[in-house]
Amino acid sequence: MGSGPLADALVSCLAPRASELAAPALVLVLAGSAADLDPRFDEHLAALAQNGGGRAVVITEADEIAAEALVGDTRRTREEVLRHWPHRTARLATSGVLLNRISVGASTLLGHEPMLVRRVQACSRGAAGLSAGAVAEAVLALLHPRNTYCVGQELRVDGGLGLHWIAPAASISTLPSHRTVPSDPARSSDPARVLVLGASSGIGAAIATAWAARGAEVILAARREKELGEQLDQIRAAGGSGQLYSVDLGTPGAARAVVEHAWEELGPIGGLVHAAGVFALTSRDEPTRATLDRCMSINFLPYAEAAQTLWERWRGTGTSGSIVGISSVGGSRAMVPHLQAYGTSKAAMDHFTRTMALTMAAQGSRINTVAPGLIRTRLANAVDETFLQSWLARIPMGRPGTTTEIVPLASYLLSSRSQSVTGQVIALDGGFSLPNLPSVQLHRRTSA
Incomplete structure (x- = not known):
């Protein structure tokens, strides 16, 4: 030690x-x-x-x-x-x-x-x-x-x-009116009600299930109503409490409407998880603007809209809360050609997290992002096998991750245990983002 x-x-x-x-x-x-x-x-x-x-x-x-x-x-x-x-x-x-x-x-x-x-x-x-x-x-x-x-x-x-906050010019002898860190963060209160955007499957569903098991009321929001209902049934069967909102988060204003409606109908929301996402490669068959609009409208804009709406609610009621976004290593790594629309939307999430952290911090609210690598989800299962093997060769741990491996750190960031942590973007990628050359089989060319 x-x-x-x-x-x-x-x-x-x-x-x-x-x-x-x-x-x-x-x-x-x-x-x-x-x-x-x-x-x-x-x-x-x-x-x-x-x-x-x-x-x-x-x-x-x-x-x-x-x-x-x-x-x-x-x-x-x-x-x-x-x-x-x-x-x-x-x-x-x-x-x-x-x-x-x-x-x-x-x-x-x-x-x-x-x-x-x-x-x-x-x-x-x-x-x-x-x-x-x-x-x-x-x-x-x-x-x-x-x-x-x-x-x-x-x-x-x-x-x-x-x-790198540029603090207002002031004497160092005059401390800003910040919160102080509790000596025992584990005894501070966790969010009693958590909104999860993109909760119908994958990482969002796993986090929602985990927080329901912790005793929080979870609000599930996504487009696929059937899958949402199945998730809610599982949560309630395990003794948890939850509600669902079937909504197309790609519609402008939809994320704000979900936050406001849930707040008014169910009560104050102390935590937000944005796990909704769409993967798309830019190609000649679709205009670049169309692909970018599609990725931004699901991956980034609902995140920013919901976070801003909750922040306004917390500030107006004198309360605070915590937000976790699920981004991607694709927001900081140019892994394959034609990833510019998807990668840009995830990079926007990451930087929004950093800047919003400064906006929210003085009143005690926090926002962080988890950036998964290759995770076994519905989207990853659609990846071409040849590409999958090439990706695995760049991961030091040599395997894809699972949704359950995302839950512990995401839950820590959402909870009161991380009160000194804000504006972070943390990769959960098995080491993919570390400097690492894949092992390759080199063949010597021989003359005929």
Whole structure:
């Protein structure tokens, strides 16, 4: 685990909840006064690989803080660990070791000077401060037994510091009126009512089912009424509570209407998940504008419309909530030709998340995005087998993910446990987005 006040506090937080962690697992605190690298860490990682895999999390300061707070051997130690981070995580993933990173904000828990802590708080639009409880919840999310498709990712528990908010000119001695992070986020209240757009199948249905099992009332919205009804029947049969709205989210204003109608009919909505999506390649058979309109009208515009509508409701009632968008690695990677319409719509989701996070943060609301890679859904099942094998060759874990592997991290981001996390885009792709060349069979050309 490491040494220092944060490491000690994490042990106290995690020990009673050890049953919630995947095993075997390693956690290394490499931040502040605990920035001495355990020389056995690499040995432990190698042992995990030799024994069939496991989990590992490294906790560091956010880059913005490390540049000023760390000097000498401490800085060199951190740089040594992170220098080859993408390549190391990709290599370990091929052996079943899932290594991820948590970046934290400034705190006296890490031995940071009070003036640095105040400067960081002045640059963070979201929840200020850092608690061991918030970091422990992030560790629990990454080491969740079913979070098995997340590798090489950075989860920033920093109140939105990484969004590069241009704060109004003010004296550093005057702190902004931010929320502070609860010492025990697990005891804060989760959304009691959650709206899921695109809930008739796939990732949306899986998240809705999970939140119904947690006791939330789930509102299922999608175009396919028959499938929605089947999902709702399953939720109710398991003892959950839910309602459904059959709606074509591609119709302008439809997402806003669903939010407003559900709020008035059922009561305040504390959480939103946008999982509706359409996949389309731009081709000569369809005008580029038509393909772009189709992708934007389903993938992005309902997300923005619903988020803005909920934000207006929360602001008007003095409440707050949490939003999670389901994007795609196609929003940040140009994977195949003719993906420009689909990729642009997903990239729009990602950047909307970052900018909306700044808009919502001062009143305590949060928004984050999960960007899945190849996931076994109805859309993925339609992929050509040759292309599927080529894609798998670029994934260090060597397999597609499942909808159940998306649920733990998406649920963490939607819940009160992630109150210091906002504006994040986190890939769940088995390592696809890491630097990784596929293994190919080279054939020597011979003369006749």
